[in-house]
Amino acid sequence: xxxxxxxxxxxxxxxxxxxxxxxxxxxxxxxxxxxxxxxxxxxxxxxxxxxxxxxxxxxxxxxxxxxxxxxxxxxxxxxxxxxxxxxxxxxxxxxxxxxxxxxxxxxxxxxxxxxxxxxxxxxxxxxxxxxxxxxxxxxxxxxxxxxxxxxxxxxxxxxxxxxxxxxxxxxxxxxxxxxxxxxxxxxxxxxxxxxxxxxxxxxxxxxxxxxxxxxxxxxxxxxxxxxxxxxxxxxxxxxxxxxxxxxxxxxxxxxxxxxxxxxxxxx
Amino acid sequence: xxxxxxxxxxxxxxxxxxxxxxxxxxxxxxxxxxxxxxxxxxxxxxxxxxxxxxxxxxxxxxxxxxxxxxxxxxxxxxxxxxxxxxxxxxxxxxxxxxxxxxxxxxxxxxxxxxxxxxxxxxxxxxxxxxxxxxxxxxxxxxxxxxxxxxxxxxxxxxxxxxxxxxxxxxxxxxxxxxxxxxxxxxxxxxxxxxxxxxxxxxxxxxxxxxxxxxxxxxxxxxxxxxxxxxxxxxxxxxxxxxxxxxxxxxxxxxxxxxxxxxxxxxxxxxxxxxxxxxxxxxxxxxxxxxxxxxxxxxxxxxxxxxxxxxxxxxxxxxxxxxxxxxxxxxxxxxxxxxxxxxxxxxxxxxxx
Numbered sequence: 286x287x288x289x290x291x292x293x294x295x296x297x298x299x300x301x302x303x304x305x306x307x308x309x310x311x312x313x314x315x316x317x318x319x320x321x322x323x324x325x326x327x328x329x330x331x332x333x334x335x336x337x338x339x340x341x342x343x344x345x346x347x348x349x350x351x352x353x354x355x356x357x358x359x360x361x362x363x364x365x366x367x368x369x370x371x372x373x374x375x376x377x378x379x380x381x382x383x384x385x386x387x388x389x390x391x392x393x394x395x396x397x398x399x400x401x402x403x404x405x406x407x408x409x410x411x412x413x414x415x416x417x418x419x420x421x422x423x424x425x426x427x428x429x430x431x432x433x434x435x436x437x438x439x440x441x442x443x444x445x446x447x448x449x450x451x452x453x454x455x456x457x458x459x460x461x462x463x464x465x466x467x468x469x470x471x472x473x474x475x476x477x478x479x480x481x482x483x484x485x486x487x488x489x490x491x492x493x494x495x496x497x498x499x500x501x502x503x504x505x506x507x508x509x510x511x512x513x514x515x516x517x518x519x520x521x522x523x524x525x526x527x528x529x530x531x532x533x534x535x536x537x538x539x540x541x542x543x544x545x546x547x548x549x550x551x552x
Numbered sequence: 553x554x555x556x557x558x559x560x561x562x563x564x565x566x567x568x569x570x571x572x573x574x575x576x577x578x579x580x581x582x583x584x585x586x587x588x589x590x591x592x593x594x595x596x597x598x599x600x601x602x603x604x605x606x607x608x609x610x611x612x613x614x615x616x617x618x619x620x621x622x623x624x625x626x627x628x629x630x631x632x633x634x635x636x637x638x639x640x641x642x643x644x645x646x647x648x649x650x651x652x653x654x655x656x657x658x659x660x661x662x663x664x665x666x667x668x669x670x671x672x673x674x675x676x677x678x679x680x681x682x683x684x685x686x687x688x689x690x691x692x693x694x695x696x697x698x699x700x701x702x703x704x705x706x707x708x709x710x711x712x713x714x715x716x717x718x719x720x721x722x723x724x725x726x727x728x729x730x731x732x733x734x735x736x737x738x739x740x741x742x743x744x745x746x747x748x749x750x751x752x753x754x755x756x757x758x759x760x761x762x763x764x765x766x767x768x769x770x771x772x773x774x775x776x777x778x779x780x781x782x783x784x785x786x787x788x789x790x791x792x793x794x795x796x797x798x799x800x801x802x803x804x805x806x807x808x809x810x811x812x813x814x815x816x817x818x819x820x821x822x823x824x825x826x827x828x829x830x831x832x833x834x835x836x837x838x839x840x841x842x843x844x845x846x847x848x849x850x851x852x853x854x855x856x857x858x859x860x861x862x863x864x865x866x867x868x869x870x871x872x873x874x875x876x877x878x879x880x881x882x883x884x885x886x887x888x889x890x891x892x893x894x895x896x897x898x899x900x901x902x903x904x
Contacts, residue, residue, distance in 0.1 A: 330795075333795075333798075333799050334798070334799075335795055335798060335799070355798060355801050355802070355803055356801040358799075358801065359799060359800055359801030360801070362799070363799075364796070364799035364800075366795075366796055371657070371791050371792050371793075372653075372657050372658060372659055372791060373654070373659070373791055373841065373846035374841075374845070374846055374899075375788065375791075375845075375846055375847065376845065376847070379788065379847050383788060383789045383792070383800055384800065386786070386789055386800045386801050386802055387800065387801025389785075392782040392783065393785075394784075394785040394849050395785070435800075439800070439801075
């Protein structure tokens with residue numbers, strides 16, 4: 286589906302990504318983890334076609350991304366950015382309709398069919414009632430869902446996200462991730478950059494660990510997110526343990542180990 | 553039904569909206585027609601509406617032997633060109649302002665952001681200074697306006713910086729350059745005849761418009777309006793930023809180019825026939841947003857209608873306010889400031 290093959294990228298003289306390779310299958314949920322400044326966002330921009338790799342290539346269904354026109358790319362990949370406020374108070378439905386841009390001939394406006402698809406993608410996320418609300422006035426969590434709906438209106442095979450949960454509260458983060466898990470079950474491949482190893486445990490099939498622009502490790506969350514790799518990436522001690530749920534599933538959690546200080550309060 | 557995220561109750565506002573829609577359409581169709589007829593009737597030579605309608609009827613359907621009356625001359629040779637020009641320029645400046653506000657993701661941008669007005673002003677002053685005819689003055693204004701925007705785009709390319717910020721920066725630099733050129737010409741101009749003429753031109757006026765002026769700008773106007781009209785929906789997407797627009801499948805470079813060409817053509821054509829008329833391109837798009845919302849699909853045509861009506865009304869005021877005509881550019885600024893404060897105050901609630 287998506288293959289990153291020996292990709293390197295440099296901003297001027299400084300090389301940010303070194304010879305990175307991985308691939309993602311249909312319906313696979315892939316999380317990219319790594320410390321600040323390790324090149325995660327640069328990698329995403331390369332995958333989205335916003336930047337051109339200095340060497341190596343990114344293939345979608347075997348075709349080089351550089352050879353694909355922007356509209357074709359937008360029909361294959363949906364991008365869910367962190368929600369921000371645009372300068373004008375658009376209606377929610379108008380925002381979702383923007384996901385249909387790549388399906389319109391270059392000078393047209395969206396029609397009935399586009400509107401139907403946009404409403405369906407709002408319904409899919411149970412936010413159909415928001416369609417006439419003002420995008421700039423709804424809550425941050427709702428805005429983030431609207432952006433997913435916009436990406437779904439693109440009818441993509443791949444969804445790309447850069448820390449989509451950064452501005453959401455604890456509950457909304459997991460609501461968001463559940464939506465994403467559901468979409469990946471339906472066959473959409475998802476690539477998500479995250480800072481939280483627990484999110485990777487929660488929803489990823491595969492994890493890519495990065496450090497200083499290089500691939501550190503790759504594999505299932507259970508095999509890659511371990512005490513040693515966390516220490517290497519973030520330079521902190523963590524404890525990772527499995528927790529048995531009522532239905533016998535085991536969910537892993539990663540907890541930073543607090544350092545011991547001598548208390549000034551005495552014994 | 554309860555929203556799962558916000559827990560708010562959902563109410564159906566559909567019927568209220570429908571009523572509002574109807575009132576809006578009614579207003580937007582009737583307003584320009586009313587203002588159009590009204591502008592014929594008033595002026596130094598007052599014409600009652602009944603008389604006006606009769607004159608129009610006779611002009612088109614009356615017997616061919618009917619001689620041109622005084623009334624006929626006033627209506628068709630003096631007022632009609634001026635009214636047409638007022639509507640055209642009002643629509644043009646407003647549409648260009650609206651398009652640029654979306655493209656630059658900034659609600660405070662006006663159509664001269666890339667230096668079109670400053671360039672055209674310099675071109676006109678230069679031609680006046682060299683004692684050229686009215687047509688050369690207009691042509692020079694038009695060409696220098698285009699040249700200024702072209703230079704701003706070249707600077708943007710040289711800077712190789714953020715594409716929208718680079719354009720704004722280029723526009724500021726070029727505007728400054730041409731403004732100082734205009735200043736230099738004013739300094740050297742003969743203070744008895746050239747300087748007043750330059751000053752008057754720079755203040756903007758529709759008083760000397762004739763049919764030929766309108767015909768001379770028809771081509772750039774048609775091209776510019778068509779370009780903006782065709783890409784109007786895509787301007788929405790551009791308001792979400794360069795990267796998001798590209799991931800949604802928009803060739804942002806090409807779209808920006810189309811918007812710049814369209815907006816520059818209509819702005820420069822306007823300035824070349826009636827001088828500098830400020831504020832309208834900034835104020836009217838906001839008025840449009842407060843009526844129909846920010847979606848360019850409807851906003852752009854509505855902005856044109858409102859701009860045409862607004863400038864025509866202000867020009868009526870300019871004609872009738874005193875025994876000597878008040879320059880239009882001064883009136884639009886005078887009215888624009890309080891008008892802007894009111895609209896902006898209302899609109900800004902939706903932005904935050």
